[in-house]
Amino acid sequence: MKSNNRIQSLFLALSAIATTAIITAPQAKAVSFQEQKVSQNDFAVVAVPFGYQEHRLEIIEQISGKKQCWQESGSAPVKLDLLLLDFDHTNSCRRIINTNGYTLRLNGRDERVAHVVKIVPNNNELQLVAFHKDPSQPSIVIGKTNGLSDGAMKMILNPGWEITKRVHEGEVIDHLYLSGKSGLNTYSANPNTISTTASTPITPSKPNNTQPNNTQPNTLANSVDQIYNNIVSPFLRDLSQANTNNQPRQ
Numbered sequence: 001m002k003s004n005n006r007i008q009s010l011f012l013a014l015s016a017i018a019t020t021a022i023i024t025a026p027q028a029k030a031v032s033f034q035e036q037k038v039s040q041n042d043f044a045v046v047a048v049p050f051g052y053q054e055h056r057l058e059i060i061e062q063i064s065g066k067k068q069c070w071q072e073s074g075s076a077p078v079k080l081d082l083l084l085l086d087f088d089h090t091n092s093c094r095r096i097i098n099t100n101g102y103t104l105r106l107n108g109r110d111e112r113v114a115h116v117v118k119i120v121p122n123n124n125e126l127q128l129v130a131f132h133k134d135p136s137q138p139s140i141v142i143g144k145t146n147g148l149s150d151g152a153m154k155m156i157l158n159p160g161w162e163i164t165k166r167v168h169e170g171e172v173i174d175h176l177y178l179s180g181k182s183g184l185n186t187y188s189a190n191p192n193t194i195s196t197t198a199s200t201p202i203t204p205s206k207p208n209n210t211q212p213n214n215t216q217p218n219t220l221a222n223s224v225d226q227i228y229n230n231i232v233s234p235f236l237r238d239l240s241q242a243n244t245n246n247q248p249r250q
Contacts, residue, residue: 031168033166033167034166035108035164035167035177035179036165036167037162037164038163038165040157040162040163042062042064043060043176044059044060044069044080045057045058045059045128045143045163046058046059046060046153047145047155048082048152049151049152055153056097056119057117057119057155058095058096058097059095059102059163060082060095060096061094061095062093063091063092063093063094066091067083067087067092067093068083068092069082069083069084069089069092070082070083072154074149076146076147077125077146077147077149077153077154078146078156079149079151079152079153079154080151080152080153080154094174096176101174101175102175102176102177102178103166103176103177103178104117104130104178105164105177105178105180106130106180106181106182107181110177111130113133114134114137115130115131115132115139115140116130116131116133117130117131117142117178118131120189121148122187122190123190124147124148125144125145125146125148126144126148126153127141127143127144127145127187128141128142128144129141129142129187130142130178131187138187139186140180140186141158141186141187142155142157142158142180142185143158144156158180158185159184160180160181160184160185161179162179162180163177163179164176164179165177
């Protein structure tokens with residue numbers, strides 16, 4: 001019975017501590033970013049092959065006056081020779097390979113929740129698509145390669161889409177945007193297009209041979225007593241003393 005009373009007191013004390021922490025925690029402020037237009041010629045949106053007939057998105061920025069980062073050839077699709085892979089491009093090229101370096105921006109607002117940007121094969125080309133996580137909502141085609149080829153290909157952005165840079169507190173920073181408006185270039189999958197996405201085999205789970213927890217009641221009671229004596233009791237004593245001091249004198 002003594003242990004049960006102490007467990008109840010422990011829960012009450014922890015609840016009081018948690019409530020106090022929530023009340024006193026500072027409220028996070030929402031950050032609103034702006035964007036700055038940039039020269040589109042300084043950027044290449046690239047479909048880079050990897051794995052088995054798959055492609056990932058990379059965005060390459062050419063630093064003005066520095067060593068050339070890529071070379072283009074052809075028209076449909078535009079093939080890219082990624083020159084930056086053959087030298088130390090640290091001071092010549094910025095290579096963005098994941099969403100740590102870019103964000104989708106729709107209608108002038110950052111969009112990190114509702115959409116996922118992927119490269120998919122469709123209509124004998126690769127398309128850069130912002131897929132809506134809600135299947136009932138339309139997905140948006142941001143750009144396309146206008147054909148297929150081996151090696152890296154340039155993704156031609158659709159009208160209304162462009163690369164911009166993030167502005168934070170009036171300062172232009174290197175974080176990039178794929179910036180455009182919703183309602184443009186709605187994605188429609190061709191049922192005759194064969195998906196080249198490799199499936200991941202599911203490994204059967206092994207039987208759980210974990211032994212049951214044989215914690216003895218006495219051990220649990222001792223642990224409760226230690227927590228009560230070392231934490232809860234001093235907390236309740238201080239709380240009671242504070243309430244007594246705050247009462248008005250007669």
